[in-house]
Amino acid sequence: MxxxxxxxxxxxxxxxxxxxxxxxxxxxxxxxxxxxxxxxxxxxxxxxxxxxxxxxxxxxxxxxxxxxxxxxxxxxxxxxxxxxxxxxxxxxxxxxxxxxxxxxxxxxxxxxxxxxxxxxxxxxxxxxxxxLPSPAADDTDADSGAESVPHYASLKLCFSYADAGRYSIDIQRPLQADIITGAFALDAAAVEDTMRTTGAQGDDAVRRPSGALAGNGLPTASQAREAGRLLYQALFCPGLRTGIEDSLRGIDPQQGKGLRFVIDTTDTPELGRLPWEFLYSPEKDDFLFSDRMKPVVRWLDVDEPTPTLKISPPLRVLIAFASPGGVAPLQIGEELARLDEALMPLTKRGLISITTLEHTTLERLDEALLNIRPHVLHFIGHGDFNGGDGLLLLESDTPDRAPDPLTGRRLGVLLRNHLNTLRLVFLNSCVGATVSPVDPFGGIAQTLIRRGVPAVIAMQFVIPDKAAIELSRHFYRYLAAGQPVDTALTSARAFLFARGYEVEWGAPALHMRSPDGRLFDIGALPAAAAPPAAPPPALPPSAVEESPATVEATPPAAEAVPPAMEEPMESAQAPSAPATAPAAPVTAPPARRRGVRVWVITLLGVLIAGIVLFMLALPELATESEEPPVAMAPATLDSAGSIAERAIVQLDRQDYAGAITTLEAALNADRRALDPSALGGDAERLAEKLMNAAQSLYDSQPELAQRLAGLYYRIAPEEAAMAAPAPVEEEDQGGGGQAAPSTGEWGDIAPGAGTGGAADRREPLYVVRPGDTLSGIAARLWGNAQAWPQLLERHNTFSQTDPRLRTIADPDYILVGEPIASPSDSRGGWYYHVQRGDTLWGISARMYSDGSLWPRIADTNTDIVTDPDLILPGMALHVPVAPD
Structure with missing residues (x-):
């Protein structure tokens, strides 16, 4: 460069x-x-x-x-x-x-x-x-960028037993037909004892449960060097040294030629427990594998390697975290915030999409794997190794969130149902890489490899939270840039070492069944949809003054609505807008309507109409020409030409996170990219698929559903008018402004405490919704996810005098429906900081438990909200207290 x-x-x-x-x-x-x-x-x-x-x-x-x-x-x-x-x-x-x-x-x-x-x-x-690939790079740039990634030859070291106290080794050198065979002496137990000490852990939280195996603390730098020296002394003994050093001489950083060390301990499980990542040369005072040109991989002899998966961006990452009750709390909020910050440039460019699964139980994990279809599963939490099996500690469904141990064998059985897309498991927990001394597949990582997972990264000893954060964010930056997984991990190791983590850099162990580390063949990003040549002409004044019923007289599916559905829709359109609030044109704020029921009925009508039309069309499709209709052609991402076609394919595959990333990237490039005039004939089809997806995910993944609905409203502003009705008038006050009924999570634990409905919340109380975390609440109410400790302290202070509030002892455990003492502004309400995917309806539902109260927020913020369909991340909206 x-x-x-x-x-x-x-x-x-x-x-x-x-x-x-x-x-x-x-x-x-x-x-x-x-x-x-x-x-x-x-x-x-x-x-x-x-x-x-x-x-x-x-x-x-x-x-x-x-x-x-x-x-x-x-x-x-x-x-x-x-x-x-x-x-x-x-x-x-x-x-x-x-x-x-x-x-x-x-x-x-x-x-x-x-x-x-x-x-x-x-x-x-x-x-x-x-x-990082340039967003505007042409083919020539892409080719030259690919050359910057090193090309690795593999040096395979296969261990077996020799006579007592000695091991045999076969060294298969790159481009050499002959195999070097030799023997060496090594006291594996002594090397392991060098690392297995109660090393200093510092003040940072570490990823292991209390009461776990003794002697697995964080080693010191001198211990790591000593263990590495013993391994180097055994491996570079006379008779073996020359062959290995000849291969090392082939490394040429200028020409991008590296050497991958492949460690095969299938026949010698006790050697698999040793920290090969710390191989240390006393002569050079250097760890061999802290160099990007010399990655190290742990190989287990299993079935045929999994072929490279060809994918189109984005790389889908599912981050699942668990912090069960009764074990040491983790800084999960900080890790997620820093990961989001580090990966935001890649997310905005559509190279990677992140989905977060909180309070992971086995049931929720299986559901997320089915819906997200991730390429990478990243687990954050506690791990252990006991009784011959590696364990991850998930959360149980009980109120105390007791640990639910999940063995590597059981996890492997679950994950092999998703190997059509899953290529990498990243276990950001401690001792996930530890292996049984008698069973090479006893540890979690080894078991997952045996069950078919192409690659697993796991920790072989405790790792502090801060180091885990640095490792994760740098690893994904390199991986999304197209580097092989072993290159990406070694590059992240080098960064940790330079940052001053003298031991932590060697904690992750990479286990693979892929021969060259290329788990993904990531294609190029599609070209963004071209913006319209000119904005549509403004409506004449007469059109502006038409009633909302005139503007919406012909919704796309109106003719297909069954008679039973027509009557409530027409009655909902009958009242005109108040005289003091003239109707707006289509490009202005949407007309307001009365009653929440209209929104539900409209959605049901559209959904039923779509089903009826599809069923009526089936006979016709069956009797026409055998050639498929043109509209059905975009069956793959490779054949999807426009942004809309690409998103439709992703939605059909239930790749909801990928579709969101595709459409949001288009909006980042051009704010009018999802205007119907820009989408053309695909607008109606895309809008329908977005809303269907949002409805299907509303209960299980409300945050994802809200983002899908927000994109739907960008395409169908006339439907946003139906989805954002006017303030509830007196005759409809029955349920207006009240919090949604409790789902039981809060009421079951604190009966009688109350959730504080919107009408009762004159003192600002935020009600926890599904998917919330303290860091997420802090981001929305204070504009800073890192301020969650101050939010927690404020809440617990108020809980001493307010019987409605529960003292929160574990910041990673908050209950759906429970109130949180939230910061207020000088007017007695809140300041809400708009996040990606937010809509006024969604903000109102979150803050008032009633989305129909969105006009209160819009009316209070007319200085910055000129179009209710267009609010931008970072806006600070004043949210007044709910009406009586």
Whole structure:
């Protein structure tokens, strides 16, 4: 990569170290220490260097951002070349500088704030940027980007038993027909004892349950080096050393040639318990496998390897977490927030989609696997190894959420029903990789491999939460960039090591049955739908003043509604809008209507009409030509041409998260991408499939259903008018504004405490809804997911005097229907920070337990909400208290 390095003279020594590290990593760096060529001016040279670079690296210091300094001129040249700095500009905080003094141009990109070695972290950040595909890359760019991923030859080490106290090894070298056979002595128990100590765990929470196997604490750096030295001494003994070192000499970072170490301990289970990831050379004072060019894989001899799965973006990741009662709590909210932050650029570009499953039980996990059809399952929680089996601790359905141990064998049986899409399981729990000394398939990871899962990443000893967070977010960045799984993990290891995690980087062990680490063949993103050539003409004043009934006189499925459904629909249309609130055109805020029943009836009518039309069409389809209708042609993602066609295919496959990502990415590129005029003939079909999907998921996955419904309203604004009726008038006050009936989760545990309906909530109380977490509530009410501890403290303080409130002892356990003391504004209501996928109806349902009260929110925020169908993430909406 060609890099322009911009810095102020005051930090030249630190710039020198960054330059040297980048050059050593193979990058071409412009660093202005050389003399000017004859006849060339300094300005021309700087401008030419920036125009010819791929990345502008800006080292931040007070002098560098000061007015009048030449670095500001260099930044201006960069801004002219890249109006959007994302992916092209990397600002690095070298000397503490107030963020308020930074140029506005840097405000739209993430600033790297090194926590350890400056040069090492810059090199890793540059590698991240180099690995990410450009959103506007053409085929040539894609080809050149692919070449940046190393190509690995495999060195396979197959272990078996020799005479007493010794092991035999067969070394199969790349491109060599002969196999080197030898023997070596190794005291496996001594190596294991070196690591199996009650090492320091620090203040950070660790991923193992209380009362788990003793002696499995976090090892120290010296223990890791000693264990690695013993393994290196055995493996690089005379007779074996030459063959291995000959293969190592074939590594060439400049040409992208690496060497994959494949460790096969199928016949020697006790060797599978050893920490091969820490193989340590005393001569070089280096861990061999902390280098991206030397990944290590644990191989078990099973059936034929699973072929590479060809997928189209996004890469679907299901994150399931469990924190049972009675075990150490985990910082799950922080991990999810930081993962979301790290993966947001990839999510916005449609490369990856994340679905979160909270409080995971076995039943909920199976349902999510069926609905999401993930490519990756990422489990966050506690693990253990006992009685010959590896265990994950899920949550039970009991009120105390007692641990529900799930053995690797049982999990493997469940997952093999989903291997048509599932390619990787990431166990972010402790001791998930530990193996039985007599059964190579006894551990969770090994058992899943035996049951057919292509690859499993699991921890072989306790891992602190902070390290787990760093590992996860960097691993997925590399994986979504198209790197093989072993390359992605080794790259993440290198980052952890540079960050100062001297032992944690070696905790994850990669088990594979894929021969080359390429679990996915990720295709290119489809081209975004072209925006309409011109906006539709505005309606004349006479049309604007028409009644809502006139505007909606011919809904798409009106003719197919059975007679029994026509009467309530017509009666709902009869009342005209109040005289003080003139009706709006189609492009303005939707007309308001009375009663929640209209929304339900309308949906039922559309659904029944669709079913009737489909059944009536079946005979006709059967008697016509044998050739399939043209409308049925888009059967695969590869054949789906437009954004709408692609989303329809994904919805038909029940890939709801993928469809959401596809459509939201289109909206990010063009806010009118889902206008009916842009979608053309696909608009009605896509809208129907979105609403059907939203209805099917409403009970099981309400957050996903809400996002699908929000996309539906973008396509069918006339239906949004039906779905967002007017404030309930006196004759309809019976249930207006009351909280939805309790689902039992809160009432069963705290009878008589009450949920505090909307009419009773003069003091701001937020009622927990399905899918809520404290971090999610904090994000919505305070605009900051990281503020959940303050929210929890505030709630527990109020719970001492308010009998309606339960003191929350476990922040990972809140009950559906229970009230939370929420922060209020000066007017006695809330400030709600709009999240992705929110609609006014959904916000009203969340805050009032009644979506029909959405006009109260719209009327209170007319200064920022000019179109109720268009609210944007980040908006802070005032939500007044519910009416009496």
């Amino acid at each position: 060609k890099i322009f390095l911009s810095y102020a003279t005051e930090i030249r020594d630190r710039a020198e170290s960054v330059n040297a590290a980048l050059l050593a990593a193979g990058h071409d760096v412009f660093f202005d220490r050389e003399d000017l060529p004859a006849g060339q001016g300094y300005d021309d040279r700087i401008r030419g260097a920036i125009d010819g670079s791929d990345l502008f690296l800006f080292l931040i210091s007070p002098a560098a951002v000061a007015a009048g300094h030449y670095t500001r001129t260099e930044l201006k040249i960069a801004r002219r070349r890249w109006p959007d700095p994302a992916g092209h500009v990397l600002p690095v905080m070298v000397t503490p500088t107030p963020f308020g003094e930074l140029p506005a141009y840097l405000g739209s990109v993430t600033i790297l704030v090194p926590e350890g070695n400056l040069a090492a972290e810059v090199v890793l950040a540059v590698s991240d940027l180099a690995a």
